[in-house]
Amino acid sequence: MVNTNLEAPASHYLLTSELSQEIDQKTIQNIGIDGFTLMEVAGKSASQLLLDQYSELSNGLYLCGKGNNAGDALVLARYLLQNDIKASIVFISGSDDLSEDTRTNLQLLHKYDQHNRLKIYESWNDAKPLDTFDFVVDGLLGTGLNSDVRGKYAEAIQWCNHQQTPVFAMDIPTGLHADSGEIMGIALQADHTYSFGGRKQGFYLGDGPNLTGKIDYCELPFPNKYKQDCHSFLLDESWNSTEISPTGKHKYDSGVLYVIAGSEGLTGAAIMATKSAWAEGIGAIVLICPRGTLPIYEQTLPSIIKKPVGDRDDFFFKKKHIQKSLQIIGEKEGALLIGPGIGRDKSTIEFVQSILEENSKPTLIDADGLWCLSQLTEWPKPHDRNWILTPHPGELSKLTAENFDTDYQRLQIVQQISQKEGVTLLSKGMPGIIGTPEPKSYLTNYDTTPFARAGNGDVLAGKIASYLALGYSPDTSCAMGLLNGKQKLDHLLKQSQEVPEPTDFI
Ligand SMILES: NC(=O)C1=CN([C@@H]2O[C@H](COP(=O)(O)OP(=O)(O)OC[C@H]3O[C@@H](n4cnc5c(N)ncnc54)[C@H](O)[C@@H]3O)[C@@H](O)[C@H]2O)[C@@H](O)CC1
Numbered sequence: 001m002v003n004t005n006l007e008a009p010a011s012h013y014l015l016t017s018e019l020s021q022e023i024d025q026k027t028i029q030n031i032g033i034d035g036f037t038l039m040e041v042a043g044k045s046a047s048q049l050l051l052d053q054y055s056e057l058s059n060g061l062y063l064c065g066k067g068n069n070a071g072d073a074l075v076l077a078r079y080l081l082q083n084d085i086k087a088s089i090v091f092i093s094g095s096d097d098l099s100e101d102t103r104t105n106l107q108l109l110h111k112y113d114q115h116n117r118l119k120i121y122e123s124w125n126d127a128k129p130l131d132t133f134d135f136v137v138d139g140l141l142g143t144g145l146n147s148d149v150r151g152k153y154a155e156a157i158q159w160c161n162h163q164q165t166p167v168f169a170m171d172i173p174t175g176l177h178a179d180s181g182e183i184m185g186i187a188l189q190a191d192h193t194y195s196f197g198g199r200k201q202g203f204y205l206g207d208g209p210n211l212t213g214k215i216d217y218c219e220l221p222f223p224n225k226y227k228q229d230c231h232s233f234l235l236d237e238s239w240n241s242t243e244i245s246p247t248g249k250h251k252y253d254s255g256v257l258y259v260i261a262g263s264e265g266l267t268g269a270a271i272m273a274t275k276s277a278w279a280e281g282i283g284a285i286v287l288i289c290p291r292g293t294l295p296i297y298e299q300t301l302p303s304i305i306k307k308p309v310g311d312r313d314d315f316f317f318k319k320k321h322i323q324k325s326l327q328i329i330g331e332k333e334g335a336l337l338i339g340p341g342i343g344r345d346k347s348t349i350e351f352v353q354s355i356l357e358e359n360s361k362p363t364l365i366d367a368d369g370l371w372c373l374s375q376l377t378e379w380p381k382p383h384d385r386n387w388i389l390t391p392h393p394g395e396l397s398k399l400t401a402e403n404f405d406t407d408y409q410r411l412q413i414v415q416q417i418s419q420k421e422g423v424t425l426l427s428k429g430m431p432g433i434i435g436t437p438e439p440k441s442y443l444t445n446y447d448t449t450p451f452a453r454a455g456n457g458d459v460l461a462g463k464i465a466s467y468l469a470l471g472y473s474p475d476t477s478c479a480m481g482l483l484n485g486k487q488k489l490d491h492l493l494k495q496s497q498e499v500p501e502p503t504d505f506i
């Protein structure tokens, strides 16, 4: 195996609120960098980014709660004050019982105000009518959010969501759940989120993508060892190259991709999957097909080697094709793709079961292959075998016998199943989620709706399977398959507004 496993950089770790707080605490207690210093680094790095990104700011409205999230906003206010940007600070629940570091920062802020550019309001009602301001900073609540947002906090958020001026969220938009991306009663709609010490998992789930605006990661001095408990990561092109890199062998000498796909009426799936795999530059693809379907492939797949099994009147895979198919798959090194368009006959299920049990190749199971798997009481997976499963949400539900209403529940199911069964699971949807046995999960952050057309699943499966045959690890293969499609999509959308056809991605 080459490129063994995906390794996300620290900027792409996705933290839950519990993990954020745990890392904060360990850094403070074990390393000795106190909370005040962390707050200073957080607020300062947000101020540097903000000053670089927005040059015309003159008067900020800072909405503050009483926890450390407010402290970050106060540090930011101090640095902007140094740049002659006025600050109106509203403590929604007063400033009597601020957290210690936040209180210290309020005192500091007063000392930095030379020309009465600072105004402090002790409640939301006191602040109105509001002065003119050209941006809003959200320092209401951060990872300490522990219940639905209500009362004056909710009122301030509702008001804020109707403003035209840009809104900058400290760490996370208030009201967004850091783990699930769920709205806790009401949530603030930010234009820009400055996330401290790690992006939050909830940015990429549920309502997260609609609420964060642009996201900037601001590094805090957290030791890497404290991040080891992080299990989810953002997958994007910035750290995952979709270029096929040398595998040590010439790519034409690398493994063969065996494809078991297609049945009468569903040969299109086999054609799409094999064409897509071929387009990735793999040296040889062997399509195993029921003999009755061979004439169609003779016409449509000149570059693909076709190995028919059974008789001329066989139009779908049956039990009697098992031995011959296993013999073909065993001929050369490589990988296996099984499932697109094979249908759901009882005999096909038995066929799939035996092929999965007895072949020794890294195997990608897709479409009807997943359906067959879902009909078995136990998955026939030998321990040392690499499997990739690529279910869409309906298939995932069928496979796992679990219902899920939210992306967060889907993520949890993906994590459980990939770990329990020792498989790499690519759950298609928005976001795309890759789960691995380690257990790690990778979330995408781009719009996947343009891929929601019949055929795109076959194209994706073909790409991923070809990387598997080229020797890439299952998680890397999935990541490259997704991002390769995304890059093609970006390119196509630049040329035309039309939603591309699945064949355009080949
Ligand atoms: N030293 C640290 O721990 C650091 C924390 N940082 C910042 O601190 C934040 C976390 O700070 P805290 O743990 O103090 O938490 P928050 O500032 O998020 O707020 C916690 C306070 O809000 C109250 N609260 C929770 N849910 C509420 C609701 N629905 N309505 C009204 N009040 C509610 C809690 O009772 C508590 O008093 C992070 O998001 C980050 O912005 C950064 O400054 C970096 C360092």
Ligand SMILES: Nc1ncnc2c1ncn2[C@@H]1O[C@H](COP(=O)(O)OP(=O)(O)O)[C@@H](O)[C@H]1O
Pocket: 367, 391, 392, 428, 429, 430, 432, 448, 451, 452, 453, 454, 455, 456, 457, 458, 459, 460, 481, 482, 483, 484, 485, 486
């Ligand atoms: N490059 C890609 N990036 C993200 N998601 C993708 C990509 N290609 C395909 N998909 C996902 O695959 C889905 C299509 O697969 P599927 O529903 O199995 O379709 P079909 O089997 O009908 O071709 C899309 O809705 C999308 O979620």
Ligand SMILES: [K+]
Pocket: 069, 138, 139, 140, 141, 142, 169, 170, 171, 172, 173, 174
């Ligand atoms: K916030």
